[in-house]
Amino acid sequence: GADDAYRSFRSGELLPSVAPDTIADGLLTSLGVxxxxxxxxxxxxxxxxxxxxxxxxxxxxxxxxxxxxxxxAAVPVAALLDGAFEGLAGKRVGIVLSGGNVDLDHLPW
Structure with a gap:
């Protein structure tokens, strides 16, 4: 996947993307300094x-x-469905849904 931001956040130092491979091509760009x-x-x-x-x-x-x-844009929805926001019960959570980078011929279903 494209998890350099996650790995960098966890390690406390900026780590480069290592051969990212993901359907979420909007996340392929490295985090940057x-x-x-x-x-x-x-x-x-x-x-x-x-x-x-x-x-x-x-x-x-x-x-x-x-x-x-x-x-x-589906990544935060996926996190919500996976229960990642359980600690935010009772709080308002906003998720932006966008579709500007969709190739209808390559939908994964």
């Missing part, structure tokens, strides 16, 4: 999800909302 510093200062946690969870989330959004979202 400036963004890493912002993450270190302002982010409480970074969550990693599986490729299968991304596809399930994309399909769920399509089936329930009739919205085709790009894989990168």
């Amino acid at each position: 400036r963004n890493f510093e912002l993450v270190r200062r302002h982010v409480d946690d970074i969550i990693r999800v599986s490729e299968e969870a991304i596809v399930r989330a994309m399909r769920l959004v399509w089936e329930r909302m009739k919205i085709v979202v790009e894989p990168s």
Whole structure:
């Protein structure tokens, strides 16, 4: 996957992408020095999800909302479905759904 931000956050130092392979091509770009510093200062946690969870989330959004979202936009939905936000029970959580980078001929279902 494309988890350099996750690995960098956990290690405390900027780590490069290592042959990223993911359906979420919007996450293929490396974190970068400036963004890493912002993450270190302002982010409480970074969550990693599986490729299968991304596809399930994309399909769920399509089936329930009739919205085709790009894989990168499905990542937070996948994390939500995987229970990653249980500590936020009772709080408001916003997720941005976008579809600007969708190739309808290559949907994973």
